[in-house]
Amino acid sequence: MSNSKITLSEELQRFNPVTVIGAGTIGISWTTLFLAYGLTVRVNDPRPDLKEVVLNGIEQIKPTLKALGLPTENLTDHLEIEPDLERSLQGSAVVQENGPERIEFKQELFSKIEKAVTKETLLLSSTSGIPSSEIAKGMKNPGRLLIGHPFNPPHLVPLVEVVPGEHTEVQAVNDAIAFYKSLGKEPMVLKKEIPGFVANRLQSALFREAIHLVLEEVVSMKDLDRIVTNSIGLRWAVGGPFLTFHLGGGKGGLPAFLKHLGPNLQSGCKNLGNPTLDESTVQKLSNEAMNSYGKVQIEELENKRDQKQISVLHVMNNQH
Amino acid sequence: MSNSKITLSEELQRFNPVTVIGAGTIGISWTTLFLAYGLTVRVNDPRPDLKEVVLNGIEQIKPTLKALGLPTENLTDHLEIEPDLERSLQGSAVVQENGPERIEFKQELFSKIEKAVTKETLLLSSTSGIPSSEIAKGMKNPGRLLIGHPFNPPHLVPLVEVVPGEHTEVQAVNDAIAFYKSLGKEPMVLKKEIPGFVANRLQSALFREAIHLVLEEVVSMKDLDRIVTNSIGLRWAVGGPFLTFHLGGGKGGLPAFLKHLGPNLQSGCKNLGNPTLDESTVQKLSNEAMNSYGKVQIEELENKRDQKQISVLHVMNNQH
Numbered sequence: 001m002s003n004s005k006i007t008l009s010e011e012l013q014r015f016n017p018v019t020v021i022g023a024g025t026i027g028i029s030w031t032t033l034f035l036a037y038g039l040t041v042r043v044n045d046p047r048p049d050l051k052e053v054v055l056n057g058i059e060q061i062k063p064t065l066k067a068l069g070l071p072t073e074n075l076t077d078h079l080e081i082e083p084d085l086e087r088s089l090q091g092s093a094v095v096q097e098n099g100p101e102r103i104e105f106k107q108e109l110f111s112k113i114e115k116a117v118t119k120e121t122l123l124l125s126s127t128s129g130i131p132s133s134e135i136a137k138g139m140k141n142p143g144r145l146l147i148g149h150p151f152n153p154p155h156l157v158p159l160v161e162v163v164p165g166e167h168t169e170v171q172a173v174n175d176a177i178a179f180y181k182s183l184g185k186e187p188m189v190l191k192k193e194i195p196g197f198v199a200n201r202l203q204s205a206l207f208r209e210a211i212h213l214v215l216e217e218v219v220s221m222k223d224l225d226r227i228v229t230n231s232i233g234l235r236w237a238v239g240g241p242f243l244t245f246h247l248g249g250g251k252g253g254l255p256a257f258l259k260h261l262g263p264n265l266q267s268g269c270k271n272l273g274n275p276t277l278d279e280s281t282v283q284k285l286s287n288e289a290m291n292s293y294g295k296v297q298i299e300e301l302e303n304k305r306d307q308k309q310i311s312v313l314h315v316m317n318n319q320h
Numbered sequence: 321m322s323n324s325k326i327t328l329s330e331e332l333q334r335f336n337p338v339t340v341i342g343a344g345t346i347g348i349s350w351t352t353l354f355l356a357y358g359l360t361v362r363v364n365d366p367r368p369d370l371k372e373v374v375l376n377g378i379e380q381i382k383p384t385l386k387a388l389g390l391p392t393e394n395l396t397d398h399l400e401i402e403p404d405l406e407r408s409l410q411g412s413a414v415v416q417e418n419g420p421e422r423i424e425f426k427q428e429l430f431s432k433i434e435k436a437v438t439k440e441t442l443l444l445s446s447t448s449g450i451p452s453s454e455i456a457k458g459m460k461n462p463g464r465l466l467i468g469h470p471f472n473p474p475h476l477v478p479l480v481e482v483v484p485g486e487h488t489e490v491q492a493v494n495d496a497i498a499f500y501k502s503l504g505k506e507p508m509v510l511k512k513e514i515p516g517f518v519a520n521r522l523q524s525a526l527f528r529e530a531i532h533l534v535l536e537e538v539v540s541m542k543d544l545d546r547i548v549t550n551s552i553g554l555r556w557a558v559g560g561p562f563l564t565f566h567l568g569g570g571k572g573g574l575p576a577f578l579k580h581l582g583p584n585l586q587s588g589c590k591n592l593g594n595p596t597l598d599e600s601t602v603q604k605l606s607n608e609a610m611n612s613y614g615k616v617q618i619e620e621l622e623n624k625r626d627q628k629q630i631s632v633l634h635v636m637n638n639q640h
Contacts, residue, residue, distance in 0.1 A: 025570075129584070151550075151551040151552075151555075152568060157550070157551055157554060157555070158550040158551075158554075159547060159550040159551035161547070186546065186550040188539075188543050188546060188547050188550070189543075190538055190539055191537055191538060191539060191540075192536070192537060192538045194533075194536070194538050195588065195591055196588050196591070198533055198538060198539050198544060198547050199547050199548070199551040199552060200588070201529055201533065201588070201591075201592065202526050202529050202530060202533075202544075202547075202548065202552060203552050203561070204529075204585055204588050204589055204592065205525045205526050205528065205529035205589075205592050206522050206525050206526040206552075206561060207561050207565070207585070208525065208585075208589050208592075209521055209522050209524075209525035210522060210560075210561045210562065213514070213518055213521065213522075214562075216512070216514070217511055217512060218510055218511055218512045218514050218518060219508075219510055219511060219518050220511075221562045222562075223508050223509075224518060224522075224560060224561070224562065225559065225560020225561065225562050225563050226506065226508060226560065227479060227481070227508050227518050227519050227522075227560070228519070228522065228556050228560040228561060229556065229557060229558065229559065229560055229636075230471075230477070230478040230479040230506040230508070231471040231477055231478075231479035231519045232471075232519060232522060232523050232526075232556065233553065233555075233556030233557040233558070233560065234477065234478075234557050234629060234632060234633065234636075235471075235477070235553075235629070236548050236549065236552065236553030236556060236557070237549060237553040237554050237556070237557035237632055238549065238553070238625055238628040238629050238632060239545065239549065239625050239628075240530075240544060240545020240546065240547070240548040240549055240553065241523070241526060241527050241530045241544070241545065241548060242530065242534075242541045242542075242544065242545050242609060242612070242613075243545050243613060243621070243625070245527070246609055246613050246618075246621070247618060247621060247622050247625060248472060250345070250618075251618055253609060253610065253613065253614065253618055254605065254606060254609035254610075254613070255602075255606035255609060255610065258597065258602045258605060258606060259602065259606075262597045262602055263597070264449070265524055265527070265528075265597065266596070266597045268515065268516050268520070268521070268524050269524055269525075269528050269594070271515055271516070271521075272521065272524065272525050272528075274589070276586070277578065277582045277583070277585065277586045282575075282578045282579065282582055285574065285578060286574060286575035286578060286579075289562060289566055289573060289574035289575060290573065290574075290575065292562070293562075293563060293566050293573065293574070294573065298566075298567065298570075298571055298573055301563070301566070301567060302567050305558055305559050305563070305567060308558040308559075308635065308636065309554060309555075309558050311635040311638075312554060312557055312558060312632055312635055312636075313554065315628065315631040315632055315635055316549075316554075316628065316632075318631075
């Protein structure tokens with residue numbers, strides 16, 4: 001896609017307009033992406049500086065969207081700032097919720113939401129940890145509720161984990177997939193609800209060992225990061241862990257790999273670390289992080305990273 | 321770098337010639353890379369079909385080197401096939417060993433090697449698991465011995481883990497770094513010997529959870545792979561796990577991240593899986609792997625992956 005005028009695609013028409021609840025980092029990122037795809041977006045949040053925060057956030061994200069090839073001219077033409085929850089929901093086709101990560105809060109919020117929307121409205125929560133079966137307990141008709149958990153930030157990283165609950169109708173899952181696909185995302189449906197879903201669990205598993213290796217002084221934080229970008233990071237950008245080992249098993253594929261290296265893998269896993277993040281450990285890690293990365297402004301590091309990220313995404317898209 | 325004639329750089333002259341011991345996948349990959357950088361390479365291995373295996377291997381790797389921008393014309397001009405260990409070592413500046421992963425084997429091998437080389441010869445082992453302090457036990461003068469563990473395949477993936485043992489001289493570590501850097505690699509020195517070194521430990525930690533999620537039927541193998549390539553893989557290709565979370569903590573960086581999400585991370589880690597790779601589990605995983613990836617030839621999958629990998633590497637090199 002190359003930058004042109006903002007237009008609402010045919011596929012997205014039935015998902016218009018969208019209500020975004022919660023104007024934190026994730027909510028503003030979703031908002032900006034939705035706007036670039038021509039959707040009318042109503043942003044709802046009780047914060048008094050809502051308009052300012054949203055407009056500033058959109059301005060910051062604009063260059064990234066442009067670099068991704070998305071149109072950014074007149075981006076806020078279809079933006080509505082609506083601090084009143086009920087009004088923000090009137091006639092919306094989709095709700096993308098990004099409120100605080102507390103079960104009771106979300107239960108209460110969605111019981112209010114269902115009263116203000118139609119029975120066709122697709123109800124999506126960005127939660128990274130709360131299963132929709134829990135959120136649904138405050139609702140009368142949770143058939144259209146499910147999780148659409150993005151990997152941060154949603155305007156840049158393709159993955160959206162789509163996680164239906166016990167109560168979710170099949171049609172709602174299909175609609176969520178269609179919605180995210182029409183936005184250029186990669187929705188992946190999980191077959192079961194599990195705390196942390198998939199991407200964050202995998203991330204935590206690796207991060208736990210990363211912390212262990214730094215605490216054991218095997219390697220510095222900065223060196224560990226460079227080890228990852230120069231090996232498994234590169235590998236997993238182009239093929240997941242199973243495919244990587246399938247191709248690491250010679251002509252026999254993953255079965256041969258598991259047969260020959262499985263026992264090593266198993267015994268190796270017994271030696272993996274399990275550090276405790278107590279106060280002094282957090283302090284130690286924080287100090288090293290600031291020594292490693294604290295000299296450069298976060299924004300500068302972020303811009304540099306995002307530029308590389310966009311280049312890598314372009315490569316991947318061109319080779320699909 | 322763009323394809324041109326093979327020349328030996330000034331930095332590499334003191335590392336010429338090189339003996340490669342063991343003509344398996346890793347040994348042949350090293351051989352081909354060394355040749356492209358103008359080094360004279362003596363390949364040693366007791367297998368009767370040595371010449372054929374090496375020449376075929378080099379032919380297969382050639383297109384990848386070419387795509388990486390390395391010269392491949394007359395690639396085998398400085399290749400020597402030498403089935404006799406002692407003769408293959410005469411006057412060599414560097415030995416890169418890739419033999420079987422058995423302690424006794426390597427102890428015996430290096431005790432033979434040290435008798436045939438000079439005291440200046442740099443002795444590098446590609447082992448992925450055996451510390452050089454163990455290998456050194458069979459040697460009289462192990463000061464020049466250390467680990468140079470590549471991430472497979474060494475001609476493509478930049479990382480080389482450089483791991484000195486108790487016995488390794490500082491100069492040998494510096495020489496190993498200089499050698500690998502002159503070959504376009506990213507040598508990373510570990511501060512301590514630890515089983516599995518760093519990259520493979522991190523890989524195992526994530527893979528263990530990946531297996532758990534597939535066995536628990538949260539997600540299919542293929543979907544898990546796509547989740548990784550569309551989130552953490554992309555992320556870790558451009559920034560390691562610490563930098564990623566440093567940029568995920570808002571303006572407060574990693575300290576803020578650990579403060580706010582540390583407790584969640586800690587409790588989340590308690591729920592991570594620890595599957596046992598018994599025979600029926602291996603069978604189950606093998607079946608799913610063949611159903612997911614078995615319909616396409618390994619070589620075809622590998623070529624496709626390597627092409628993407630090269631494109632990503634180009635992007636990263638251009639943005640250093």
